[in-house]
Amino acid sequence: MTITGQPAAPASLGRSRGFNAFWSAQILSVLGDSFAQLAVPLLVLDATGSIATAGLLTGVSGTAAVVAGLFAGVVVDRCDRRALLIGADAARMLLFAVIPLVWWLAPAPPVWPLFVLLPLAAAIGMVFQVAAVTAMRGLVPGAELTRANGRLYAGGALASVVGPALAGAVSGWLGPAGAIAVDAASFGLSAALLTLVRLPRRTAGAAEQGERTGPWAEFLAGARFLLRHPVLRPLTGLLTVFILLTYGMDDVVIYHLKHGLGQSDGTVGLVLAAGAAGTVTGSLAVASLRRRFGFAACWTGAVALTGVAVVALAPTRRPAEVGALLLVYFGCLSVGGICSLSLRQEVTPEHLLGRVTAAFWTIHFSLGGLGAAAFTWLAQHHGTTLTFALAGTGGVAVALAALFTAVRRAAPA
Template identity: 30%
Template sequence: MSGRTALLRDNRDFSRFWWGQALTALGARVSDVCIPLLVLDLTGSALWAGALLTVRLIVLNVARLPAGALADRWDRRTVMIVVDLLRAVLWAVLAVAILTGVESVWPLAIVGVVDGLVSSIYNPSLAAALRHLVRPDDITKAVSLNESRSYAASLIGPAVGGGLYAVAHWIPFAVNAVTFLFCTYLVIRITSGLGGRHVTQERLTSDMWSGLRYVFTQPFLRTLTLWSAVLNFATAAAFFGMVPMLVGLKTPAAVIGAMSAVTAAGALLGSLIAPRLVATGAFRAVILGGVVVAGAVTAVAVVPSMPVVVAALALLGATAPVLIIAMTAEVYHVVDDSMMARAQSTMTLVGSLLYPISTIVMGWLLQYHGPGPAYGVMAVALAGCVLFTLARPVRAQLSPEPVASRPLVPEESRHAY
């Protein structure tokens, strides 16, 4: 913990970067919980509420590959400033529309589409900029701090958003707009270069395909991406299935509602302890995390009861950030800066391809086969990931060395504090 605190205290540029993203993460969680509430108030339709969120996700994923190529071409600081200003205006206009009594879902739909588009280029720019702000041996701590920030926002944001929405429907969206303005100010104050502007003579489509080729021709990145796709599918299905299973066990609604807090608290704890685990070797941390996740899901399959589900949720929540931090830190070691945004966009897109069908598959398994077989299938998928990773040919492709033992970028490319 002291090393993480020292990084925030001593590295002013990273501190500005981190606090800016902490504010916008909180603002996003505040508004996220209010969008479906507002849609339900306007239309009374759960279908509309789900459709708007789905449209944003579709736009975000469709735009990932071209956005990643553009993020490598353009100056990352400029991208972050322009996008944050645009989002500030976007959410402020929405807040004004609500305040003045606009009773239509179309402003929300437009905000969702535009926000999805600009987020598709902002996110890889953000990820690629991190390596320019911290020294190579601090990258794991920085990634851990970023994960802690996200989980803390998920823990606090929904309650804050619900409270503000109860006061006045427009306030949560105005708060979100203000967080983007503060983030813009903090990014402007960063003195280090954030990379980007990698000159290319290729067409945009060629740059997009080069990102795909880059990921799938490197054994480590290819294995990690496919591993993530299965892991995301199985864990998303496991999380989703626990709610209908608890309902079937006649669990009180208040207890079910507290499950998200248990998961978020576990994730926050996991993000705090992850650097120590990853310091022993990213490969070991990934294997250990995979075993814990598979074990937790197996326990639910064997003993589908409320205490086991609660324990499994806490374990899954605590293990997820360990896996994310270990994988992300290793990616920073092997991906060249000129390809970082494209690689990040490609890996995120492919890693989330199975995510949309996870809830449907789990719902079908629960409906027709019950919780034991449903969670048994997910446990087998997760155990298969671990066994696949332990296979000798795959282990030869992966690096078990501690993160701090290898340079992140060439010495001349490192930015001073």
């Protein structure tokens, strides 16, 4: 098998230089992504004045990421994961660096290169994300995976808040192309940090050698593992229903604040910042909560509380009330998400971790777009009160359903 780094056991979280470098690189990657989320639409609007073109570009890039996700697991499980992480960031640096060059050198820059460069960057980004999840097992001991994932979530949440603000400031100073140039530099710095990461030696076991029965079997190996595992099977199903209910909740909350409560854009930003604070708080608290209450109580309780918070949004009439409930909602959302991610990392065999991660994400997000479309339509035509009540009740029902499955075990084997 491929050897990545030096054959050493993972160091504890506090003493792991590799994890600290990895954590910093992840924050830079999230920062770069948040720069692009603002700078790319501004660039398209400056060039064409068409929001439809910007939306089409977002859709094409999202489709490219989903398609890449189908194959990312096989690639990650069969290649040097450290090299993949470094190469993915280096490739994204080059792709994003081309955009400002085209914009600065061409008298009338064409938009079509964006439809090539950005979908490629999105596909490579998906490979990076799958590889990052698998790398965690080699960076920290299994007992510290939940705490390590919490630190990653917290850092990512802060970067996603700071990123758009910085992108707006840089766009005002250097223009959207300048902001994308900074985005490219962030990926280059992330790649440099990842060179400090060393992963343990990976050896080919008998199970892995016997598993190589063909490309199609390798492709389906992750999905088969999820469907056969007594805990991950119901957990994946429950989370897929849960995302159907919650994927479009951000849009519904913004609609409620703008059209229901008549608030300004600045107030909306402050309320969403409270949600980001909840994400950070939940991410930092999840390790202690899981250690004290166990997986089942921690995950089920977090899902139930997200549903209660959404139901409680229905009668809100003041922005402060919405902000307080969003803090609870996003805090519990991060607790549940980190618990489920850590469990998959703990129980999945090393040689399958990439494919299981990719299969889970493909299944998990399959209904997200449908849920977002349905609940935003419901909010527009029948009001946010009914929307919050239905979505929140559904979240509580998901938590109750978990009590009748193997998820109710405190420490699933």
